[in-house]
Amino acid sequence: MTKYIAALVAVFALMLPAQAQSKMAVVDLKKVFDNYWRTKVADTQLKESAGDLDKLRKGMIDDYTKANDEFKKTIEGVNDPAISADEKEKRRKEAEKKQTDIREQENSIRTFDNNSRQGILEKQKRMRDSVLRDIRGVVEEKSKAAGYTLVFDTAAESVNQTPVVIYTSMTGGPDDLTDGVLKQLNQNAPPEGAKVEEKKEEPKKP
Numbered sequence: 001m002t003k004y005i006a007a008l009v010a011v012f013a014l015m016l017p018a019q020a021q022s023k024m025a026v027v028d029l030k031k032v033f034d035n036y037w038r039t040k041v042a043d044t045q046l047k048e049s050a051g052d053l054d055k056l057r058k059g060m061i062d063d064y065t066k067a068n069d070e071f072k073k074t075i076e077g078v079n080d081p082a083i084s085a086d087e088k089e090k091r092r093k094e095a096e097k098k099q100t101d102i103r104e105q106e107n108s109i110r111t112f113d114n115n116s117r118q119g120i121l122e123k124q125k126r127m128r129d130s131v132l133r134d135i136r137g138v139v140e141e142k143s144k145a146a147g148y149t150l151v152f153d154t155a156a157e158s159v160n161q162t163p164v165v166i167y168t169s170m171t172g173g174p175d176d177l178t179d180g181v182l183k184q185l186n187q188n189a190p191p192e193g194a195k196v197e198e199k200k201e202e203p204k205k206p
Contacts (some may be wrong), residue, residue: 022149026170027177029154032135035182037189042127049123053116060112064105138181151177180201 033039062155074095078088145153154171170176 018056023147024150024152024170025143025146025148025175025177026152026154026165026168027139027181029135029153030157030169031178032182032185033131036131036135036185038134038185039131042124042131046120046127050120053120057109057116058107059114060105064102064109066100067098067105071095071102072099134185135181138184141178142177142180142184148175 072090077083078091078095080088137152143149152165152168154163154165154168157163160187
């Protein structure tokens with residue numbers, strides 16, 4: 001829907017009479033987003049979070065595999081013709097308990113997978129929204145200072161995945177805010193290779 005509205009705005013702007021047109025500029029939002037230092041930090045943190053979750057899941061799968069192996073051995077013990085009836089009943093109850101535990105582990109793994117997936121998506125959205133707020137703030141600041149009333153994203157696509165801006169002579173010119181916005185955003189970037197310490201969310205087992 002947002003892309004559709006952006007496309008309509010572009011069309012209506014081109015239809016306005018010359019005297020009614022606003023002072024316009026362009027920005028390549030994808031280039032700015034991809035090259036902003038905070039985007040790269042966010043990507044690294046998401047990968048680290050996903051890695052932590054994978055380690056936890058592997059531990060749960062290992063426990064599940066071990067429980068299944070023990071269950072199979074218990075079942076084999078139940079079918080041992082050499083044991084007494086009392087021992088057979090004891091092992092049968094033990095097998096039932098192990099089977100119940102296995103089902104609980106299966107439910108825990110499914111819940112963990114669902115929560116992990118949702119958690120990563122929510123964290124990704126929060127980080128993306130935060131980065132976009134930074135970018136939008138700088139674009140607005142520069143636009144107001146230069147008197148622009150309308151800024152088009154040259155990287156935007158319509159609902160049909162076609163470019164919203166078909167052609168503009170502003171790209172690379174004085175009315176292209178891309179490089180200026182990116183320069184301002186990255187002026188306080190930490191030194192390359194420096195570890196940016198931010199609070200990490202510790203994944204937990206359900």
